[in-house]
Amino acid sequence: MNSIEVKNLTKKFGDFTAVKDISFAVAAGEIFAFLGPNGAGKSTTIKMLTTLLHPTTGEIKINSHNPVTEPDAVRHSFGIVFQDPSLDDELTAWENMEFHGVLYDMPRALRRARISELLAFVDLTDRKDSLIKEFSGGMKRRLEIARGLMHHPKIIFLDEPTLGLDPQTRNHMWTYLQELNKKEGITVFFTTHYMEEADRVAQRIAVIDHGTIVASGTSAELKARTGKTTLEDAFLALTGHVIRDEGASAAEGMRNMRQMWRGKAK
Amino acid sequence: MNTIYILWLRQLKRYFRSRARMIGSLGQPILFLVALGFGLGPIYTKAGGGNYIQFLAPGIIGMSILFTAMFSGIGVIWDRQFGFLKETLVAPVSRFTIMFGRTLGGATEAMLQGLVVFIIAFAIGFRPVSWLTFPLAFVFMFLIAVLFTAFGTALASKLEDMQGFQLIMNFVIMPIFFLSGALFPIEGTSTILSTIASLNPLSYGIDGLRGVFVGAQFSHFGLALDLGVLFFVTLVFLALGSYLFSKIQI
Numbered sequence: 051m052n053s054i055e056v057k058n059l060t061k062k063f064g065d066f067t068a069v070k071d072i073s074f075a076v077a078a079g080e081i082f083a084f085l086g087p088n089g090a091g092k093s094t095t096i097k098m099l100t101t102l103l104h105p106t107t108g109e110i111k112i113n114s115h116n117p118v119t120e121p122d123a124v125r126h127s128f129g130i131v132f133q134d135p136s137l138d139d140e141l142t143a144w145e146n147m148e149f150h151g152v153l154y155d156m157p158r159a160l161r162r163a164r165i166s167e168l169l170a171f172v173d174l175t176d177r178k179d180s181l182i183k184e185f186s187g188g189m190k191r192r193l194e195i196a197r198g199l200m201h202h203p204k205i206i207f208l209d210e211p212t213l214g215l216d217p218q219t220r221n222h223m224w225t226y227l228q229e230l231n232k233k234e235g236i237t238v239f240f241t242t243h244y245m246e247e248a249d250r251v252a253q254r255i256a257v258i259d260h261g262t263i264v265a266s267g268t269s270a271e272l273k274a275r276t277g278k279t280t281l282e283d284a285f286l287a288l289t290g291h292v293i294r295d296e297g298a299s300a301a302e303g304m305r306n307m308r309q310m311w312r313g314k315a316k
Numbered sequence: 317m318n319t320i321y322i323l324w325l326r327q328l329k330r331y332f333r334s335r336a337r338m339i340g341s342l343g344q345p346i347l348f349l350v351a352l353g354f355g356l357g358p359i360y361t362k363a364g365g366g367n368y369i370q371f372l373a374p375g376i377i378g379m380s381i382l383f384t385a386m387f388s389g390i391g392v393i394w395d396r397q398f399g400f401l402k403e404t405l406v407a408p409v410s411r412f413t414i415m416f417g418r419t420l421g422g423a424t425e426a427m428l429q430g431l432v433v434f435i436i437a438f439a440i441g442f443r444p445v446s447w448l449t450f451p452l453a454f455v456f457m458f459l460i461a462v463l464f465t466a467f468g469t470a471l472a473s474k475l476e477d478m479q480g481f482q483l484i485m486n487f488v489i490m491p492i493f494f495l496s497g498a499l500f501p502i503e504g505t506s507t508i509l510s511t512i513a514s515l516n517p518l519s520y521g522i523d524g525l526r527g528v529f530v531g532a533q534f535s536h537f538g539l540a541l542d543l544g545v546l547f548f549v550t551l552v553f554l555a556l557g558s559y560l561f562s563k564i565q566i
Contacts (some may be wrong), residue, residue, distance in 0.1 A: 100406055102566060122408040140330045149400065152322045153407040180331075197403075236320040 053078045053205050053237040054099065059108035061094050068094040070261040071108070078204070079235040081228070082253035083242065085285060087301040088294040092241050093209070100130055100207060113204050126154065128205040129198030135190045139183040143174060146182060149196050154201040168196035172226060188219035195226065202249050208240035212247060245282035259289045319409050320417035326400065327388065327421025331428070345380040345433045349373065349440060352499065365501070370533070373437035374525035375498030379410035381430040381460050382518060386489050388422030389468015393475050396566055411562035419469060419557065423461035430457050444529040453528045463550040466557035473560035489493065498522050502536045517549040
């Protein structure tokens with residue numbers, strides 16, 4: 051069974067076509083990397099998969115549900131870790147998890163049990179009553195993974211999950227995710243700019259550029275196809291060496307402001 | 317609904333956990349009360365207006381509710397990029413529920429601030445006509461709080477980042493406050509000023525508070541009109557806020 055099925059998906063913003071007729075599938079229990087340069091259409095695609103945007107044309111099936119017509123069913127079936135932390139700084143780790151549980155209609159006893167279980171899984175049990183603003187970037191990311199998994203989704207989406215993290219934390223994170231993938235068969239769909247990670251961890255990869263899928267397959271297949279030895283070189287071969295300049299988005303501006311206001315805590 | 321409750325609870329927890337913000341936001345109301353109350357008081361009395369502190373206190377209570385409510389609503393801009401709000405947008409919960417819970421929470425925050433200002437005003441000599449006025453006063457305070465939290469949320473749903481905040485502060489919040497009869501009686505002012513004041517929803521809120529706390533004879537528009545207008549405009553802003561909030565794209 052396929053966790054994610056995308057058929058002829060297109061998204062236009064006025065005159066601009068961000069995603070052009072893409073099709074791909076992710077099997078249940080797969081670790082799938084969705085790679086692409088800046089502005090390629092990655093975020094737009096993910097937003098459509100996660101019910102945040104409606105496609106212009108095309109079909110999406112997440113665990114056999116359609117995000118447009120059955121958004122709640124789809125939402126129950128996935129968890130997501132965004133690029134920017136979506137935790138509440140002035141609440142504790144426990145409270146953040148608790149709120150998530152309520153949002154996903156989990157009964158109290160179940161909530162409590164899962165929170166303890168997942169906090170232990172990501173080694174944050176001793177910090178359960180600390181405020182998030184005291185957490186480092188890595189701890190926040192771990193907590194977000196724990197939170198995203200609370201309602202036992204079948205898929206977890208991760209948008210640049212290891213951005214800005216130190217090697218130990220990155221390693222830990224992938225260890226958790228791989229363990230989870232093996233034990234529970236959860237599908238992992240992630241984007242990243244760290245090619246060595248994608249190479250090491252992903253079972254299948256799709257590369258998107260200018261709104262279309264330029265290649266998909268295993269890391270070995272992509273390397274063979276481009277005649278390169280590393281995934282990074284294969285990626286560059288597929289997408290070119292030109293730097294993609296993006297305009298500073300409003301989100302970028304706010305991230306900068308946040309750095310400024312928060313000082314050294316990430 | 318559980319979700320509305322936790323969103324409400326979340327706003328309150330954040331409020332109580334930030335001592336600095338709580339106390340800091342009392343600075344301006346206290347300053348206005350004391351500086352204007354004792355400063356302009358004597359001349360106001362001499363001009364035949366009576367006790368200025370009695371007149372002013374409802375205005376300043378309204379001021380603190382206005383500011384707290386708007387800031388809370390506008391916080392959506394930040395929240396949706398970096399906070400819990402983003403989480404709620406992918407959760408199997410309707411946007412309306414989220415907005416409603418958040419608005420109630422923000423409004424409660426604003427009311428608590430209003431109450432604190434009331435206590436301070438009381439400490440410097442403000443005396444409501446009777447303690448029985450409290451329930452009705454709460455209604456007015458609540459309506460003002462909900463109205464402006466919803467208004468702030470509506471604005472924040474349209475803005476992309478904090479740049480617009482300065483504009484809103486100076487061209488929306490400040491005029492609403494200054495031209496609402498909070499600081500000076502509306503009757504007797506020029507047509508322009510009184511027209512603006514009668515188009516300003518806060519005017520009805522403060523007028524109502526004043527009428528309830530100090531006596532119906534001090535109400536410029538009449539308590540019934542105050543309540544009616546406030547109620548209606550609050551509903552409009554709630555609807556507008558919900559609609560715009562449901563259209564947020566992150």
